[in-house]
Amino acid sequence: MGSDNVAIKYELIKVCKQSGARLGRVHTPHGSFDTPAFMPVGTQATVKTVSPEELKAMDAGIILSNTYHLFLRPGHKLIERAGGLHRFMNWDRAILTDSGGFQVFSLSAMRKIKEEGVEFRSHLNGDRLFLSPELATEIQNALGSDIMMAFDECPPYPADYDYVKQSVERTSRWAERCLKAHARPDDQGLFAIVQGGMYEDLRRQSAADLTSLDFPGYAIGGLSVGEPKDVMYEVLDYTVPLLPADKPRYLMGVGSPDALIEGSIRGIDMFDCVLPTRIARNGTCMTSRGRLVVRNARYAEDFGPLDPACDCYTCRNYSRAYIRHLIKADETFGIRLTTIHNLHFLLKLMQDVRQAIMEDRLLDFRDRFFAEYG
Ligand code: GUN
Numbered sequence: 309m310g311s312d313n314v315a316i317k318y319e320l321i322k323v324c325k326q327s328g329a330r331l332g333r334v335h336t337p338h339g340s341f342d343t344p345a346f347m348p349v350g351t352q353a354t355v356k357t358v359s360p361e362e363l364k365a366m367d368a369g370i371i372l373s374n375t376y377h378l379f380l381r382p383g384h385k386l387i388e389r390a391g392g393l394h395r396f397m398n399w400d401r402a403i404l405t406d407s408g409g410f411q412v413f414s415l416s417a418m419r420k421i422k423e424e425g426v427e428f429r430s431h432l433n434g435d436r437l438f439l440s441p442e443l444a445t446e447i448q449n450a451l452g453s454d455i456m457m458a459f460d461e462c463p464p465y466p467a468d469y470d471y472v473k474q475s476v477e478r479t480s481r482w483a484e485r486c487l488k489a490h491a492r493p494d495d496q497g498l499f500a501i502v503q504g505g506m507y508e509d510l511r512r513q514s515a516a517d518l519t520s521l522d523f524p525g526y527a528i529g530g531l532s533v534g535e536p537k538d539v540m541y542e543v544l545d546y547t548v549p550l551l552p553a554d555k556p557r558y559l560m561g562v563g564s565p566d567a568l569i570e571g572s573i574r575g576i577d578m579f580d581c582v583l584p585t586r587i588a589r590n591g592t593c594m595t596s597r598g599r600l601v602v603r604n605a606r607y608a609e610d611f612g613p614l615d616p617a618c619d620c621y622t623c624r625n626y627s628r629a630y631i632r633h634l635i636k637a638d639e640t641f642g643i644r645l646t647t648i649h650n651l652h653f654l655l656k657l658m659q660d661v662r663q664a665i666m667e668d669r670l671l672d673f674r675d676r677f678f679a680e681y682g
């Protein structure tokens with residue numbers, strides 16, 4: 309573990325002898341969570357349709373929220389006056405906030421990247437706005453998240469070598485500016501984000517630049533942006549070993565069951581993704597037998613649970629036919645039920661991954677999981 313005056317500490321519990329995956333625990337000012345961990349996404353200071361009590365019952369130890377969205381609405385100053393993001397949303401466990409870099413690139417129109425920062429238009433009302441490393445840091449300091457992310461540039465896929473090289477160098481300069489602007493290092497940990505696209509030497513350069521600055525944790529960004537899964541796994545194979553073993557490693561934007569397992573095998577400790585909550589809202593469920601589209605007509609008179617192998621609140625109490633009816637009738641309770649199930653499914657998957665690491669059998673677990681899930 310690191311020195312005492314840092315907000316985030318990583319405790320390595322054991323390494324899986326079969327796979328090399330890490331079982332650990334991340335300690336934050338709002339409690340500890342076991343890793344590898346999946347972080348449900350609460351973009352607008354809420355994990356859509358689910359209460360904090362329900363998230364706790366599902367064993368979520370940390371959730372993610374977004375600088376970009378909270379800056380636009382309701383504004384970080386308002387949240388600061390409310391007593392910080394934890395108080396504002398009544399969540400007393402850990403929160404990680406993404407820096408806004410990625411959302412500016414994926415959501416807003418007309419963005420201009422300059423050395424100083426990024427000019428963009430709000431996706432809500434078209435207002436001209438500007439986000440910089442200093443402002444992204446100030447916003448996250450005001451929100452009071454336990455883990456803050458450095459303001460980075462996530463290049464599109466594919467992107468040519470020279471473009472990605474420029475963006476890696478800018479991301480390193482921006483990370484240093486975030487570190488300088490960070491006003492609360494004793495109670496908030498600032499993680500850096502390794503970029504470099506699909507280029508090994510650029511990943512190497514990015515990791516070398518950022519690890520020399522000694523952040524309390526490191527993320528791998530710029531993946532799950534449309535590249536084939538094999539390419540992502542190959543990038544992880546050479547990037548994860550570039551990161552310090554005594555700090556948490558976070559793979560951003562990844563949350564499909566196969567990628568959570570493959571990422572864990574490669575030494576990743578933290579993941580986030582909108583996938584379980586987003587697909588739940590169009591009636592798609594993750595089950596032990598693969599994806600199930602409960603809207604489908606074939607479930608109209610299926611009175612069994614979404615997943616017979618699941619013991620979540622939804623599966624213990626409601627049928628496929630009922631949930632299908634609610635969703636088709638646009639009743640919000642329907643998407644609450646599928647959201648609860650999908651989050652439970654992924655959080656339980658991560659519990660199973662941790663148990664398999666503990667027992668040195670994560671590769672066996674993967675093979676059995678894929679045989680069933682498909
Ligand atoms: N979310 C998913 N990928 C990324 C990334 O590369 N950077 C940031 N800031 N957030 C992400």
Ligand code: ZN
Nearest residue numbers: 618620623649
């Ligand atoms: Zn369930």
